[in-house]
Amino acid sequence: MAAPALSVEQQISQLNDARKLVLQDANFYPQIIQGILPIIGPSARVEFRRWGADFLAETFASPHVPAQQKETLGLVVLETLRSMIEDPAEDSAVVKSVVQTAASIYPLVVRWIINNPYDGPTWDRMIAIKSRILRMWDSATIGVRICCIKFAQRVVLVQTAGPEADPKRGNPFEVSLTMVPQNHPLLAPRNLEAEASGLLDRMLGVFQENISDALLIDATLNSLSILIRARPHLANKILTVILNFNPLKQANSPMTPKLRVMVKSMEKTTRMLLIHVNKRDPQNPLAGRIHQYIERMMRSKTEIFDEFNRKRGPPEPVDGLDPAKRQKLVAQVNTSPQNRLHIPPLTPGSHTVAELFTITTDEALKAFDVAMLSEDLVVKIGITILQRINTDTLNQAVDGVRQRYQTVFAPQLVEGINPETAPLGVDDDDDDYDPDFYNAEDTEQIMNKLDNAPPEQEEAVARAPEVALGPFTLPPPPPITPEQATQIGQATVSRVFGNMQTLEEPGKKSKSGMNRLAASAYDRDAWITIITRLATRASAGLENQPEPMKEEHPNSASPSLSNTIRDFLYLYVLEDFRKRIDVAVAWLCEEWYNDQVKMKSGDDAVLHYEKWVIKVLDGIVPYLDARDKVLTRFLSEIPGLSIDVLARVKSLCRDPAMVDLALKSLLYLVMMRPPVREIALDAVEDVWNTSSDDDAKPMAAKFLTRWRPGFAERLKGPEDDEKKANGIAAA
Numbered sequence: 143m144a145a146p147a148l149s150v151e152q153q154i155s156q157l158n159d160a161r162k163l164v165l166q167d168a169n170f171y172p173q174i175i176q177g178i179l180p181i182i183g184p185s186a187r188v189e190f191r192r193w194g195a196d197f198l199a200e201t202f203a204s205p206h207v208p209a210q211q212k213e214t215l216g217l218v219v220l221e222t223l224r225s226m227i228e229d230p231a232e233d234s235a236v237v238k239s240v241v242q243t244a245a246s247i248y249p250l251v252v253r254w255i256i257n258n259p260y261d262g263p264t265w266d267r268m269i270a271i272k273s274r275i276l277r278m279w280d281s282a283t284i285g286v287r288i289c290c291i292k293f294a295q296r297v298v299l300v301q302t303a304g305p306e307a308d309p310k311r312g313n314p315f316e317v318s319l320t321m322v323p324q325n326h327p328l329l330a331p332r333n334l335e336a337e338a339s340g341l342l343d344r345m346l347g348v349f350q351e352n353i354s355d356a357l358l359i360d361a362t363l364n365s366l367s368i369l370i371r372a373r374p375h376l377a378n379k380i381l382t383v384i385l386n387f388n389p390l391k392q393a394n395s396p397m398t399p400k401l402r403v404m405v406k407s408m409e410k411t412t413r414m415l416l417i418h419v420n421k422r423d424p425q426n427p428l429a430g431r432i433h434q435y436i437e438r439m440m441r442s443k444t445e446i447f448d449e450f451n452r453k454r455g456p457p458e459p460v461d462g463l464d465p466a467k468r469q470k471l472v473a474q475v476n477t478s479p480q481n482r483l484h485i486p487p488l489t490p491g492s493h494t495v496a497e498l499f500t501i502t503t504d505e506a507l508k509a510f511d512v513a514m515l516s517e518d519l520v521v522k523i524g525i526t527i528l529q530r531i532n533t534d535t536l537n538q539a540v541d542g543v544r545q546r547y548q549t550v551f552a553p554q555l556v557e558g559i560n561p562e563t564a565p566l567g568v569d570d571d572d573d574d575y576d577p578d579f580y581n582a583e584d585t586e587q588i589m590n591k592l593d594n595a596p597p598e599q600e601e602a603v604a605r606a607p608e609v610a611l612g613p614f615t616l617p618p619p620p621p622i623t624p625e626q627a628t629q630i631g632q633a634t635v636s637r638v639f640g641n642m643q644t645l646e647e648p649g650k651k652s653k654s655g656m657n658r659l660a661a662s663a664y665d666r667d668a669w670i671t672i673i674t675r676l677a678t679r680a681s682a683g684l685e686n687q688p689e690p691m692k693e694e695h696p697n698s699a700s701p702s703l704s705n706t707i708r709d710f711l712y713l714y715v716l717e718d719f720r721k722r723i724d725v726a727v728a729w730l731c732e733e734w735y736n737d738q739v740k741m742k743s744g745d746d747a748v749l750h751y752e753k754w755v756i757k758v759l760d761g762i763v764p765y766l767d768a769r770d771k772v773l774t775r776f777l778s779e780i781p782g783l784s785i786d787v788l789a790r791v792k793s794l795c796r797d798p799a800m801v802d803l804a805l806k807s808l809l810y811l812v813m814m815r816p817p818v819r820e821i822a823l824d825a826v827e828d829v830w831n832t833s834s835d836d837d838a839k840p841m842a843a844k845f846l847t848r849w850r851p852g853f854a855e856r857l858k859g860p861e862d863d864e865k866k867a868n869g870i871a872a873a
Contacts, residue, residue, distance in 0.1 A: 150189055157181075157193055161200075168206045175201065175215055184225045188233050195226065195239030202246035213254055216247040220267045223247075227274050234283050241289035244271050245296045249317040252300050252329070256317075259327050272297070279344075288361040294341045295365040301338035302373050342369075342376065349387040356404035359389070360411045367415050371422065381419065381428050384412065385435050390442050402447075409443055483535055485542030488550055498546055501539055631703040638673060639710050674729045677707035678736040678750070708754060712761070719762045723772050726758055727779045734781040755780060759790045768799045774807045783811070783818045788825040795829050801838045805829065809845050823849055 148156075157178065164170045175198075182194025198219055202212055226232060227240045251268045255261060272293075279290040304318030319338075322329045348362050366384070370377045389408035392401060416432045423429075485501045500508060512520065622630075715726045733751040740747035759776070766773055777783065777791070794804035811822040823846065830842035846853040 150187065154189060154193060157190075157197075161197060164201075168204070171201060171207055171211065172215065175218065179219065179222055183222060184229055184232075188236070191226065191236045192233065192239070194222075195236045195243070198223070199239040199242040199246070202243055202250075209250070212246075213250040216250045217254065217264055219243070220247070220251070220264060220271070224267050224271050227271055234286055237278075237282070238286050238289050241275055241286060241293055244275060245289070245293040248272070248293070248296050249300050253317045253321070255328055256321055256323075256326070259329075262328060265328050276341075284355070284357055287358060291345065291358070291361050291365050294345055295369060298338045298342050298345075298369060298376075299372060301334040302376065303335075304373065342379075346380065346383045349383050356407045359408050363411045363415050367418070370419060377419075377426070378428065381416075381432070384416070385428070385431060387412065390439070390446060406443075409439060413439055483538040483542070485539065485546075488546050493550060498550070499543055501542060628703070628706075632706050635673075635703075635707050635710050638669065639714055641669070670725050670728055673707060673711065674732040677704050677711065677729070678732040708750070712754070712757060715758060716761045719765070720770070720772050723776055727776065730755055730758070730780050751782060752784060752786070755782075755784075755787055756790065759787060763790055763794065766794070766800065766803065768803055770803065773803060774810050777807055777811060778814060783815070783821070785821055785824075788821060792825050792829055795833055795838050798837060801833075801841065805838070805841050805845065812845070812849055819849075827853070 160174050160178070164174050178194055178197065182190050184191075186194075201207060202216065207215075223240050223243060226236055227244075248268065251264065255265050255268075275290055275293050279287060279294070282290065300317050301319055303320050304316065319331055319335055322331050322334065324331060345362055345365070348358055363384075366380050370380055389412050390405060392405055413436055416436055419426070420429055420432050483501070484503070486503060488497065502508060515523075711725070711729050715722050715729075719726070730751065733754055737747075737749045737751045740749070762772065762776075773791070777787075788808070791804050791807060794800040805826065808822050808826050812819050812826075815822075826842050826845050827850070830839055830846060833839055833842070843853075
């Protein structure tokens with residue numbers, strides 16, 4: 143049966159997961175981009191096209207992706223970008239991201255064409271994209287036009303001559319007109335330079351035309367700042383046009399709030415650009431003119447906006463009264479009885495929340511239904527009132543509502559005296575009441591009152607038994623079978639090992655050495671410590687069962703949790719034993735320690751160390767290389783060595799390429815582990831006795847001669863007999 147189709151939200155969620163992956167590791171960008179190109183094509187849904195265009199713009203603007211890789215990926219996505227931008231009905235958000243991506247890719251494509259002049263189709267695609275962007279520059283939405291300005295700036299940077307590159311400070315991947323050879327079949331330097339000059343004039347035209355859009359002017363100024371810094375020979379032309387631009391020219395029109403914000407934005411962006419130009423190069427020829435322009439602009443701004451404030455009258459105090467007169471006026475306000483807010487108390491009885499917070503005495507205003515107003519209008523009215531309300535008046539209103547609340551609701555929270563059982567002469571409101579000074583009624587008095595009570599009261603008393611809630615307990619969970627428990631345990635162990643695959647490898651951060659606590663951090667070593675101790679210590683004492691229970695059948699369908707963890711550890715080590723040999727050593731050290739403790743507690747304990755050492759060794763020996771040092775490290779770090787373990791090492795001597803590795807590992811044990819020196823020498827001598835390899839016998843004899851003094855005399859005996867036999871044969 144076919145799998146159900148995923149919804150758009152689910153597919154977008156999967157795409158976002160892929161984006162998170164490449165943000166963590168930039169090496170996955172090629173695979174992800176190759177995978178999403180069929181999904182974000184022109185025939186895809188608009189949601190996928192928007193996501194894909196945004197992802198491509200983010201990819202080619204990311205500093206974490208190398209320039210060489212961006213160049214390769216740019217050639218891959220070029221056709222997709224062309225098909226998106228040439229669609230006249232394309233979504234404006236998609237077009238905006240495509241133009242941003244094209245601005246990032248253009249220098250990379252030009253560099254590729256410079257080095258590969260045979261690739262004409264790639265340059266044709268880039269020319270088509272550039273032509274489409276320049277055609278829509280003046281007619282697109284404001285967001286797309288701003289992106290077109292950025293694209294034009296990149297084209298001017300690439301197609302103009304840059305300063306001489308400094309290998310110490312310059313960018314080795316910067317592209318300029320000086321890189322294009324004169325006889326290039328696809329790129330003509332004169333045509334490129336003429337096009338760049340025309341685009342620069344088109345960018346500067348926004349200051350010479352009667353354009354009132356502050357967004358376009360600010361975007362152009364921000365793009366020109368990079369051209370001034372990167373192309374010094376264009377700086378004078380650009381600065382001359384900017385110095386002839388007056389951002390305050392539109393202030394002569396009727397000053398609306400929107401126009402006021404736009405004029406301030408254009409003036410500030412222009413001023414900050416010129417200030418930074420003077421800071422970077424105080425000796426430039428236009429420095430004096432720039433300084434005069436800035437001062438004139440600041441004076442004009444002050445005059446215009448001060449005149450605007452004078453027409454509107456003095457500014458109102460924002461937070462109450464003027465600070466210079468606050469003390470005197472506040473005293474007048476506080477002492478004036480007519481400014482005191484009168485909040486009538488609530489009448490006895492039940493009241494609604496609306497009546498609690500209603501402080502006006504106007505009946506017509508009380509009857510007005512606020513629900514008739516729209517939500518936006520209520521918000522505006524509330525914000526205006528909160529901005530202009532007197533602080534003292536607001537405090538009075540809050541105090542009045544607080545007093546109402548205390549008067550109406552507070553007595554309900556205090557348990558009064560029962561009038562039926564209270565002693566005579568005591569009032570409920572008497573604050574000096576002390577029960578120690580009166581005798582409580584005895585049982586006979588209470589029974590007399592009940593006898594004289596009306597029948598309804600007697601029935602009510604009879605119907606009022608004491609109610610006591612019993613303890614509440616949750617129902618017990620349903621029992622699970624041993625097979626279910628085993629499956630749950632295996633799934634848990636599998637998830638833990640899956641989590642370990644994503645953790646940091648050891649050696650990438652500093653360790654605390656022997657002083658660190660076990661599992662004190664959420665790194666790989668901490669999880670290894672937890673897992674190995676779960677495998678070795680969690681079941682301590684549980685395996686010492688009667689004989690029928692202790693034996694585990696090899697094909698048992700429900701192995702213990704400890705053995706399940708051991709199997710997972712074994713497979714985890716063998717997946718990459720060269721990097722995870724430390725995991726194997728840590729695990730086997732725990733097994734050895736556990737076996738030692740169990741041997742002290744009893745004779746019939748189940749031991750695991752020897753079994754798993756041999757199993758791990760059998761797993762890694764077939765994949766060893768003659769230059770591997772993993773075997774030597776493994777044999778030197780595991781806590782115990784036996785004859786069976788060394789027999790696996792001896793078996794390597796059957797392969798002539800592995801003789802050197804096996805014998806050097808045994809020699810290391812002889813030199814560095816005195817407790818196992820004798821069995822290691824026995825293994826070497828066994829190699830000398832049984833090996834037929836010409837390289838193994840001389841090397842083994844060399845080691846034995848040094849470490850076993852009696853071996854040299856035994857070695858001479860057979861050599862003398864051989865010499866005598868050779869002499870007799872010669873005679």
